[in-house]
Amino acid sequence: MVRRSKIQPEDDDQTSTELFTAFGKKVREARRRSGFTQVQLAQAAGLAPSYAHELETAGANITLKTLAKLATCLKVSMKDLVPDNEFEAVSLSGIVELCATLRQVADTLEAHRHRASELAAEVGQFTRLRTHLEHLVGPTPDP
Numbered sequence: 737m738v739r740r741s742k743i744q745p746e747d748d749d750q751t752s753t754e755l756f757t758a759f760g761k762k763v764r765e766a767r768r769r770s771g772f773t774q775v776q777l778a779q780a781a782g783l784a785p786s787y788a789h790e791l792e793t794a795g796a797n798i799t800l801k802t803l804a805k806l807a808t809c810l811k812v813s814m815k816d817l818v819p820d821n822e823f824e825a826v827s828l829s830g831i832v833e834l835c836a837t838l839r840q841v842a843d844t845l846e847a848h849r850h851r852a853s854e855l856a857a858e859v860g861q862f863t864r865l866r867t868h869l870e871h872l873v874g875p876t877p878d879p
Contacts (some may be wrong), residue, residue, distance in 0.1 A: 756794035758819035764792045766810045766817060781805040831873045838866035 767777050778788035782805065790796035791806075798806075800814075807814040842862040 753794060755819060756797070759798070759817065760792040760794045762817045762819065763806065763810075766812050767792075770810045772810070777806070777809060780809040828873060831869055835866055835869050835873065838862055838869065842866055 767774065770777075772780070774788045774792065775785045777783075778785040781788070781802070783802065787796055791798060803814050803817060807817055810817075842859060845859040845862060
């Protein structure tokens with residue numbers, strides 16, 4: 737049986753806690769849909785029952801090998817057990833639309849730059865953000 741140590745305190749920052757909690761919730765939901773108890777899933781995946789419990793309650797980290805075992809036992813994709821990140825929720829068309837909006841905002845700020853000196857900093861921030869997003873998306877036709 738595979739047994740892993742609990743998450744170390746230095747690893748337990750807010751982002752890690754949220755990640756482990758979201759992962760545990762996905763594992764629990766998949767396990768329940770599959771009709772397994774924690775003990776049954778642990779046995780099927782070759783894990784210690786306490787480790788299976790820790791995975792579901794954000795108390796343990798996981799290796800890719802163990803993730804693959806869990807996914808196989810639960811008859812789901814490994815991706816189904818891994819929480820989404822901020823980039824998966826954004827579509828390409830959404831980024832393109834955001835870039836166009838940022839371009840309009842930057843153009844408007846540029847046109848009014850003479851009205852207030854603080855607008856110059858805002859123009860620079862919007863331009864950098866738009867440029868970064870356009871770089872992520874790649875070349876797009878001008879509207």
